[in-house]
Amino acid sequence: MSVLETQSVSIRFGGVFANTDVSIKVGEWEIVGVIGPNGAGKTTAFNIVTGFYKPDRGRVLYKGRDITNLAVHERTALGMGRTFQNVGLVKGSTVRENLVSAQYLEADYSTLAGMLGSPRTFVSEAELRKRGDAVAEVMGLGEFLDRQVAGLPYGVLKRVEIATVLATDPDVLLLDEPSSGMGPEEAHDLGDTLLELRREFGLSIAMIEHHVPLVVRVCDYVYCLNFGQLLAEGLPEEVRNHPQVVTAYLGEDAEDPALQKVEEKLETLLDTD
Amino acid sequence: MDRLRERQGQVITAAVITLLVLVLLATGEKESLVIGVITGSAYGFLALGLVLIYKSSGVFNFAQGEFGTVAVYTLYLLHFDVPYGFALLGALGVAVLMGVVVERLVVRPLFDAPRVTLLVATAGVALLSIAVQIWFGEATARPVGRALPTLDRFTVLGVQISDQRLLLLGALAILAGLLAWFFNKTNLGLAILGSSQEPTATELMGISVKRLSTIVWALAALLGGLAGVLAVPETGGFAPGVLTVAFLIPAFTAAVLGGMTSLPGAFLGGVIVGVVEAVATSAPIFEDIPGSPGTLLVFVVLLIVLVARPQGLLGKAG
Amino acid sequence: MAVETASRGPAAETGETVEGGEPSFRPSPIGWLARGIVWAAIAWLVLIFPLGREAFELQRYSEAVIFGIIGLSLNVLLGYVGQISLGHQAFVGIGAFTSAYIVTEQNLSFWVGVAAAVAVGGLQALVLGGVSLRITGLYFALVTLAYGLVAEKNIFQIQELTGGGLGQPAPKPKGFESDFRYYYLCLVFLAIVLWVDWRMMRTKSGRALLALRENPRVASTFGVNVRLLTLFAFVVSGAFAGLGGALLAHNDTRVSPETWSFNLALIFVIMTVVGGLRSRAGVVIGSAFFALIGYLLDKFTILQDGLNAIPGAPDLSPEIARLVIGPVLLLLTLTLTPGGIGQQIRPIVRWLTGHRFDLKDRGLKEVQISDVRA
Numbered sequence: 001m002s003v004l005e006t007q008s009v010s011i012r013f014g015g016v017f018a019n020t021d022v023s024i025k026v027g028e029w030e031i032v033g034v035i036g037p038n039g040a041g042k043t044t045a046f047n048i049v050t051g052f053y054k055p056d057r058g059r060v061l062y063k064g065r066d067i068t069n070l071a072v073h074e075r076t077a078l079g080m081g082r083t084f085q086n087v088g089l090v091k092g093s094t095v096r097e098n099l100v101s102a103q104y105l106e107a108d109y110s111t112l113a114g115m116l117g118s119p120r121t122f123v124s125e126a127e128l129r130k131r132g133d134a135v136a137e138v139m140g141l142g143e144f145l146d147r148q149v150a151g152l153p154y155g156v157l158k159r160v161e162i163a164t165v166l167a168t169d170p171d172v173l174l175l176d177e178p179s180s181g182m183g184p185e186e187a188h189d190l191g192d193t194l195l196e197l198r199r200e201f202g203l204s205i206a207m208i209e210h211h212v213p214l215v216v217r218v219c220d221y222v223y224c225l226n227f228g229q230l231l232a233e234g235l236p237e238e239v240r241n242h243p244q245v246v247t248a249y250l251g252e253d254a255e256d257p258a259l260q261k262v263e264e265k266l267e268t269l270l271d272t273d
Numbered sequence: 274m275d276r277l278r279e280r281q282g283q284v285i286t287a288a289v290i291t292l293l294v295l296v297l298l299a300t301g302e303k304e305s306l307v308i309g310v311i312t313g314s315a316y317g318f319l320a321l322g323l324v325l326i327y328k329s330s331g332v333f334n335f336a337q338g339e340f341g342t343v344a345v346y347t348l349y350l351l352h353f354d355v356p357y358g359f360a361l362l363g364a365l366g367v368a369v370l371m372g373v374v375v376e377r378l379v380v381r382p383l384f385d386a387p388r389v390t391l392l393v394a395t396a397g398v399a400l401l402s403i404a405v406q407i408w409f410g411e412a413t414a415r416p417v418g419r420a421l422p423t424l425d426r427f428t429v430l431g432v433q434i435s436d437q438r439l440l441l442l443g444a445l446a447i448l449a450g451l452l453a454w455f456f457n458k459t460n461l462g463l464a465i466l467g468s469s470q471e472p473t474a475t476e477l478m479g480i481s482v483k484r485l486s487t488i489v490w491a492l493a494a495l496l497g498g499l500a501g502v503l504a505v506p507e508t509g510g511f512a513p514g515v516l517t518v519a520f521l522i523p524a525f526t527a528a529v530l531g532g533m534t535s536l537p538g539a540f541l542g543g544v545i546v547g548v549v550e551a552v553a554t555s556a557p558i559f560e561d562i563p564g565s566p567g568t569l570l571v572f573v574v575l576l577i578v579l580v581a582r583p584q585g586l587l588g589k590a591g
Numbered sequence: 592m593a594v595e596t597a598s599r600g601p602a603a604e605t606g607e608t609v610e611g612g613e614p615s616f617r618p619s620p621i622g623w624l625a626r627g628i629v630w631a632a633i634a635w636l637v638l639i640f641p642l643g644r645e646a647f648e649l650q651r652y653s654e655a656v657i658f659g660i661i662g663l664s665l666n667v668l669l670g671y672v673g674q675i676s677l678g679h680q681a682f683v684g685i686g687a688f689t690s691a692y693i694v695t696e697q698n699l700s701f702w703v704g705v706a707a708a709v710a711v712g713g714l715q716a717l718v719l720g721g722v723s724l725r726i727t728g729l730y731f732a733l734v735t736l737a738y739g740l741v742a743e744k745n746i747f748q749i750q751e752l753t754g755g756g757l758g759q760p761a762p763k764p765k766g767f768e769s770d771f772r773y774y775y776l777c778l779v780f781l782a783i784v785l786w787v788d789w790r791m792m793r794t795k796s797g798r799a800l801l802a803l804r805e806n807p808r809v810a811s812t813f814g815v816n817v818r819l820l821t822l823f824a825f826v827v828s829g830a831f832a833g834l835g836g837a838l839l840a841h842n843d844t845r846v847s848p849e850t851w852s853f854n855l856a857l858i859f860v861i862m863t864v865v866g867g868l869r870s871r872a873g874v875v876i877g878s879a880f881f882a883l884i885g886y887l888l889d890k891f892t893i894l895q896d897g898l899n900a901i902p903g904a905p906d907l908s909p910e911i912a913r914l915v916i917g918p919v920l921l922l923l924t925l926t927l928t929p930g931g932i933g934q935q936i937r938p939i940v941r942w943l944t945g946h947r948f949d950l951k952d953r954g955l956k957e958v959q960i961s962d963v964r965a
Contacts, residue, residue, distance in 0.1 A: 396860065580726065
């Protein structure tokens with residue numbers, strides 16, 4: 001059974017078809033890549049999967065359950081973890097504080113108990129911190145724990161973001177361009193990390209990625225989107241050499257400016273929400 | 274699609290106005306319709322200032338009402354000593370001066386600050402203005418002289434109306450026409466409207482963005498001053514902060530009805546709000562509401578528009 | 592843990608450390624002694640100094656303490672949620688009338704009155720917040736301003752609640768009839784509010800609020816129900832405001848409808864912003880200062896004389912002084928030091944809590960009012 005699945009999902013913004021009949025599957029223990037030119041609708045697909053958009057048509061399934069109408073936070077509770085293209089972190093806080101913040105659902109006390117300061121909450125808080133530190137260690141971020149997020153280099157931020165998502169205790173990770181802002185070497189290390197995460201925690205991963213060597217190395221299966229539609233799918237090597245994919249990446253009309261503009265606008269809208 | 278939604282707004286507006294007038298004619302005193310239109314026009318002028326400033330500075334100007342209060346206060350102080358016309362000019366001059374000073378001392382230093390910071394700052398300006406009025410004057414209400422000393426009454430279309438109010442309605446209509454001409458035909462007017470979308474286009478016309486910001490604040494202050502000197506003598510006289518207390522929320526509601534962007538929408542919104550208030554005050558069905566039913570009704574209108582139709586009735590569909 | 596201690600250095604510059612992490616800096620015995628002396632001085636000022644003061648002075652001190660509670664209430668909205676309320680006088684005022692009504696008209700005890708005021712404050716915030724959840728930023732400020740006006744023109748005109756023009760009597764509770772005891776009672780309530788606020792910000796809901804203010808999308812991927820949490824914060828703010836209102840009512844022993852005007856709403860906002868958003872110490876100091884301006888002018892006539900020396904201006908009565916000084920301080924704060932008093936005293940607060948004294952440690956530059964959501 002697939003962990004995550006979209007069935008013929010379509011969504012339209014104004015007159016722009018951002019996703020049309022997109023069907024993607026992520027199996028257990030699988031690492032799935034989603035590629036495509038800018039403005040192909042990849043992030044839109046992620047936003048539908050994680051619940052930021054409701055599709056006009058189609059369904060989203062999680063472990064066989066229809067979650068199309070669930071809110072973002074409810075999907076997090078089910079075990080869905082997601083990173084953002086432009087880094088989703090609390091920039092005014094330290095890395096450790098972010099890691100503790102991310103464990104919102106892991107805290108085993110009620111909001112009211114926390115406010116009243118019941119002794120139990122002090123114990124729980126210490127546990128959350130310890131767990132956060134452990135996650136940071138896994139991602140090789142121990143040295144940054146007390147640093148404020150706002151001052152860190154982009155490549156580090158991307159890793160911090162993955163760490164915070166891991167702290168939410170997910171079963172499936174959705175990573176939006178995890179290697180952006182990284183050099184080739186860092187990207188290679190990231191690949192190792194992802195493979196290790198799967199091995200250690202049994203995670204399934206879906207990732208939007210431009211860095212082809214990384215995709216080819218870690219992905220079991222790849223989807224290519226173009227103009228909001230699936231152009232090709234298959235093993236990484238197959239997709240990479242697929243004639244239509246090559247044209248899409250090389251061709252002049254590869255990028256849909258209208259769609260790209262819509263996606264960018266929606267992103268800023270969501271950010272300032 | 275978009276055009277359809279705009280049309281829809283216009284249809285709703287027309288329906289609302291018709292309904293209001295019918296309710297008034299059927300239930301209330303007919304004279305309250307005149308008061309509604311007059312105070313509503315004042316709300317409209319205040320709302321025009323709010324919209325202009327929102328378009329150019331991106332901020333809700335909570336000091337907008339004080340431009341009017343300061344003008345009324347000046348009118349009150351001057352009208353004992355100088356002819357009414359000069360007192361009026363002096364009052365408007367002081368309002369404009371205040372607009373320019375606020376722009377220079379408060380808005381410009383916070384040019385790059387987040388808009389909410391600027392909003393808090395304008396609210397601070399409003400309080401300062403009220404405080405200074407209490408400090409230098411007294412906290413009590415005073416009647417302000419009217420333009421015409423005599424009081425004759427006419428009957429127009431079955432509605433009794435005093436010469437004061439007839440004159441006022443005429444003045445309001447002329448002013449509204451002048452504003453429409455200014456924003457549609459003159460270079461400066463077009464530049465002001467265009468400045469929010471394309472700063473560079475305005476620069477090409479030889480007006481710097483900063484200079485234009487000063488002009489907009491001066492113009493908004495003038496509109497606020499007009500609202501004050503025209504309506505307050507009719508509605509009870511000067512008291513510290515009178516326009517902030519009694520006019521600001523209705524004016525904002527009017528501006529929101531216009532989607533915070535449309536000038537005709539804001540003005541028409543003002544008239545609608547004015548008539549709604551008049552209905553609330555004179556229609557018997559609202560008798561049981563404690564205190565001032567108008568305030569409550571305007572609040573309800575504001576909430577409904579913001580929740581159900583944030584783009585306003587007459588604004589561009591968004 | 593070894594890694595943590597080694598990397599402690601940069602944290603001192605970047606903001607408050609997570610509680611429980613051991614700081615590498617330990618004050619020397621002399622350092623502790625110095626801190627102890629300052630703490631003792633503060634305790635003396637708050638606890639001992641008011642002893643034996645006259646009733647009208649004690650009432651002003653109590654008011655300062657209560658304003659601290661109101662400031663903290665507004666700080667939850669402005670500082671934590673990032674929404675501005677220009678109608679907070681309505682929340683406080685309705686709390687005041689609720690408690691006075693319960694005690695005077697229903698003959699129930701003060702404690703029931705306070706509990707009801709807290710509940711009504713929370714409920715009010717829940718309703719207003721629920722209706723206007725989709726309305727944010729500038730528009731929310733507008734809605735709250737209008738709500739304040741509705742409270743003034745409609746709710747406070749209900750005779751049964753407000754007792755009409757003379758206002759509603761609100762006697763002090765049994766056992767706390769003296770202004771002196773009542774002052775301590777207010778202090779206890781302020782301490783409770785400070786504790787709740789502190790624990791809230793150090794546990795999951797507070798962290799979620801901070802994440803939410805900066806980026807609601809990120810908060811929701813952390814599993815936070817954004818709407819529910821925002822409403823929850825509204826309720827907390829409303830409950831604090833209701834408490835402040837009830838205490839204020841019984842401090843003056845009478846509540847009258849005219850007190851709760853637009854001017855007061857702005858004073859509340861100003862004292863919170865000047866105090867410094869998200870700084871508990873700053874907010875309490877700023878609020879107390881604004882409660883005491885009139886009293887201070889009376890006490891130190893040299894200040895009053897200075898103000899009266901402004902040529903051409905009439906004498907500035909203490910009541911008006913607050914309205915004039917407030918906006919001026921607000922505009923200076925916004926343009927010069929957006930972090931307010933909290934930012935200025937941060938080095939002292941850090942030192943008092945056992946950290947190194949570092950004049951440059953002013954917390955984040957871009958914090959405070961500037962990140963209220965628009």
